Each structure stands twice: as structure tokens, then as C-alpha cells.
Amino acid sequence: MSLHKYTYETLKDFTREVFLRMGSSEDDAELAADVLLGADLRGVDSHGVARLIGYVRLWEAGRVNPTPKVKIVHETPSTATVDGDSGLGLVVAPKAMRIAMEKSENVGSGWVSVKNSNHYGIAGHHAMMALERDMIGFSMTNASPLVAPTFSTERMLGTNPIAMAVPAGEQPPFVADFSTTTAANGKLEILQRKNEPAPDGWIQDKAGNVENNANGLKSGGALLPLGGDRVRSSHKGYCLGSMVDILSAVLSGANYGPWVPPFVSFLPLAENMPGEGIGHFLGAMRVDAFRPVDEFKQNMDNWIGRFRACETVEGQEKVIIPGDPEREIAGIRKTEGIPLLKPVVDDLREVASKFDLVFGEAELA
Numbered sequence: 318m319s320l321h322k323y324t325y326e327t328l329k330d331f332t333r334e335v336f337l338r339m340g341s342s343e344d345d346a347e348l349a350a351d352v353l354l355g356a357d358l359r360g361v362d363s364h365g366v367a368r369l370i371g372y373v374r375l376w377e378a379g380r381v382n383p384t385p386k387v388k389i390v391h392e393t394p395s396t397a398t399v400d401g402d403s404g405l406g407l408v409v410a411p412k413a414m415r416i417a418m419e420k421s422e423n424v425g426s427g428w429v430s431v432k433n434s435n436h437y438g439i440a441g442h443h444a445m446m447a448l449e450r451d452m453i454g455f456s457m458t459n460a461s462p463l464v465a466p467t468f469s470t471e472r473m474l475g476t477n478p479i480a481m482a483v484p485a486g487e488q489p490p491f492v493a494d495f496s497t498t499t500a501a502n503g504k505l506e507i508l509q510r511k512n513e514p515a516p517d518g519w520i521q522d523k524a525g526n527v528e529n530n531a532n533g534l535k536s537g538g539a540l541l542p543l544g545g546d547r548v549r550s551s552h553k554g555y556c557l558g559s560m561v562d563i564l565s566a567v568l569s570g571a572n573y574g575p576w577v578p579p580f581v582s583f584l585p586l587a588e589n590m591p592g593e594g595i596g597h598f599l600g601a602m603r604v605d606a607f608r609p610v611d612e613f614k615q616n617m618d619n620w621i622g623r624f625r626a627c628e629t630v631e632g633q634e635k636v637i638i639p640g641d642p643e644r645e646i647a648g649i650r651k652t653e654g655i656p657l658l659k660p661v662v663d664d665l666r667e668v669a670s671k672f673d674l675v676f677g678e679a680e681l682a
Contacts, residue, residue: 321662321678322654328366329354331665331676335369338672339376340383341408349407352438357655360646361494363503364439366657370664372405372436373671374582381405381435387412394424398569399431403594406437406458410597414443414456417601421452425606430569433593436460436580440480441494441643447482447601448490451610454482455600459565459572461579464498465539466559467552470525472539473575476501477561482640484604486614488621492640497558498540505531505540510660518545564598571596 329350336346357365375381385404389397397416401409413429420427437443440456447454460475478501480494500519508515508531515531522528523537534540543554566573572592579586604613627636657665662676669676 320656320658322656324654325354325358325651328357328655331669331674332366332369334674335373335668335672336383336405338674339373339381341405342384345383345385345405345408348411349405352407352411352442354655355442356439358647358650359439359441359643360650361439361441361503361643362657363501363507365655366665367503367506367661368436368438370668371580371582372407373668375435375580378582380578380582385409389416395420395426395428397427397429399429401431401434401594403433404435406435406595406597409434410437410443410456410458410599411446413597414446414454414599414601417599418447418450418452421447421601421603421606422450426602427600429599430564431597431599432566432569432571434571434595434597435578436595437597439494440478441482441492441640443597443599444480444482444494445490445492448484450601451484451604452601453484453604454480455602456480456597457561457565458597459562459577459595461502461581462575462577463502463534463540464542464558465521465525466555467542467547470521470523470539471575474542474555474558474562475577476540477558477565479557479561483617484610484614485617485621486611488618488638489644490640491617491621491638492643494639494643495543497543497554497561499543499545499554500540502534502540505534507658510658518549561598562596566592566596568598569596 332353333346333350336349382403385402387409388400390400391398399413413431417427417429437458443456444454457479459477462472464474466473476496476498478496483491514529520528520533520538520540528538542551544551562573570592571594572590576587576590604610621638629635665676
């Protein structure tokens with residue numbers, strides 16, 4: 318499938334203007350565009366501008382408040398529960414992370430559980446905010462129920478990602494960002510756009526059998542927990558996804574399990590919903606609450622360096638550190654542009670037409 322390349326600045330300017338046309342403030346539009354384009358820059362195309370049309374449709378359906386009053390509804394010196402006022406998760410989550418970092422500055426660590434929010438983009442973006450203050454950042458969120466627990470045919474959990482960002486010294490930071498499913502739904506959507514099959518272990522059909530059709534969810538199938546099946550420890554992926562759901566939603570008062578609102582606007586909300594919106598969980602820990610920062614960074618550099626020096630299996634690539642691939646892709650895309658599939662370009666042109674904007678031809682060859 319053909320690719321169209323655009324500069325980061327062009328896509329960010331367009332995205333920011335779309336959020337402004339939706340009614341967001343200048344600051345919120347900038348924040349949301351920064352989160353969304355951060356995904357594309359780091360190569361997480363499933364959570365970048367490809368999602369923009371989804372946010373617009375949620376706004377059109379009245380499920381996104383473009384001018385949220387994000388507020389703390391309960392707190393202690395080190396914790397808080399935040400109400401996102403149905404705002405864009407792209408805006409709510411960074412604001413909640415700032416609260417976590419402020420509490421960490423004061424007492425060593427800060428933990429914030431969020432309710433009444435929406436899809437918040439890539440988990441890693443929010444965790445990485447802590448790096449600027451020599452903190453270790455944590456980020457997780459629950460999501461639309463597309464995942465069947467081990468042995469089940471029912472969709473009960475979302476892809477429920479977990480991210481942790483750790484500062485280092487001379488080495489780049491350690492940034493782990495992964496879904497608790499074998500593959501995130503966004504990657505399945507990319508396969509659908511490319512008309513390619515899904516690998517074994519990604520999804521099951523409605524009866525619980527192996528499914529390779531990338532459109533299998535549309536016929537009643539489900540995503541599988543990390544591991545893919547019981548023999549490959551899918552029960553551990555199920556446990557991880559459950560932990561995210563509990564910390565993000567049961568703890569905050571958001572919806573959980575099968576009641577989490579769907580990302581697609583055309584699906585109805587579940588009946589008898591137990592909470593408000595989607596939930597997130599953000600955390601920040603000051604390194605110097607445990608040991609001097611310089612000492613920690615020296616040891617992180619040593620840790621990273623030793624892992625990079627691992628002997629490798631013959632014929633395999635060298636050992637890398639979580640965050641390396643995304644960092645390398647970001648370096649390339651800053652200079653060579655961000656590639657978009659034609660279906661994504663078509664979606665962006667549809668968005669442009671809704672707001673009397675122009676989304677042109679690719680700028681780069």
C-alpha cells in the first residue's frame with residue numbers, strides 16, 4: 318500500500334487546528350496535538366493522527382467535552398482522584414500526570430487515578446513527562462472491552478497498556494510501553510488498512526478458536542491477552558490487564574471491565590454503567606527519594622550498557638533497551654517525515670472537510 322510522507326510540523330499544525338475547531342482552548346489543543354503527534358514521531362502509528370477522526374466522531378456524538386474542567390475530587394499528600402469532566406484523554410492524562418509530579422516533588426511520590434476521561438493516546442508519552450524532573454514515571458489506562466480473559470469467549474478487558482519511564486545519565490532513558498494483549502487493537506487496524514492477515518495468537522473468533530482474519534473482531538471475535546493462549550501464559554496477560562483495570566477504574570470511579578465506553582462512536586454505551594468514562598492511573602517517583610540522582614543515573618548507565626553488551630544468539634540482532642526502537646524512529650522521522658497510509662490520508666481529508674480546512678498532498682517524496 319502506498320505511503321504519503323508529511324513533516325511533523327505540518328501534521329501537528331493541522332491536528333492542533335482541528336482541536337481548536339472542536340472548541341478546545343489554545344493550550345489544550347496544543348497539548349492534545351503534542352500527545353497525538355508524539356505517537357507518530359515515535360513510530361506508534363496506531364495511536365497517532367490515524368486516531369484523529371475517531372476523536373472527532375466522539376466529539377460529534379457528544380461524548381467528548383472540548384472544554385473540560387479537570388479537577389481533583391479527593392486527595393492526600395501523595396495521592397489524588399481526578400475527574401476529567403469527559404475531556405479528551407489526550408488533555409486529561411497529562412494534566413493528571415502533572416498533579417502526580419507535583420505531589421512527588423512535595424513528598425517523594427505521587428499517584429493519581431482518573432475517572433470520566435476518554436482515550437489518552439500512547440501510554441509512554443505521559444510516563445515520559447516525569448523524566449524532565451529526574452523522576453520515574455508510570456502510566457496506564459483501561460480501554461474498550463475487546464479482550465477475552467483466558468478460557469472466555471466474552472470481551473471483558475481492553476488492551477490496557479502499561480508504561481514506565483526511567484531516567485539515565487549518558488545513556489538514553491529506559492522507556493517500556495506495551496499493551497497487555499499480544500497486540501494492540503491499533504496494530505490490527507493497520508493490518509485491516511493493508512488487507513493483511515493477523516498472526517496466530519492475536520485474536521480468536523466468537524467461539525474461541527484461532528482467527529487470522531484481521532477483521533475478526535467485527536464478526537464477534539476478541540483480542541487475546543499477552544501470551545495468546547494458556548500454554549504460552551495468556552493468564553499472565555489477563556492478570557496484567559486486570560491490574561490496570563482495577564487501578565485505573567475501580568480505584569477512581571471510572572467504568573471498568575465490559576462497561577468501558579467504546580472508542581468508536583457508532584457503538585452504544587453499555588447499560589447500567591457502574592462509573593464515569595474511561596479511567597487512567599498515573600504515577601511519579603522522585604529518584605532522590607531513594608538515593609542521590611547522580612549515583613542512580615551512573616548505575617542506570619551501567620545497567621543499560623551491560624544489557625547492550627549481552628552475547629546474542631547466532632544470526633540474531635543485538636540486544637536493545639526498551640525505548641530504543643521508538644527513539645531511533647523519532648530521529649529518522651524528524652528529518653525524513655512521517656509516513657501515512659492512504660486510508661489515513663483519506664480520513665484526514667474527511668476531517669478537514671468537516672471543519673473547512675485543507676489537508677493537502679504529501680510534502681515529501
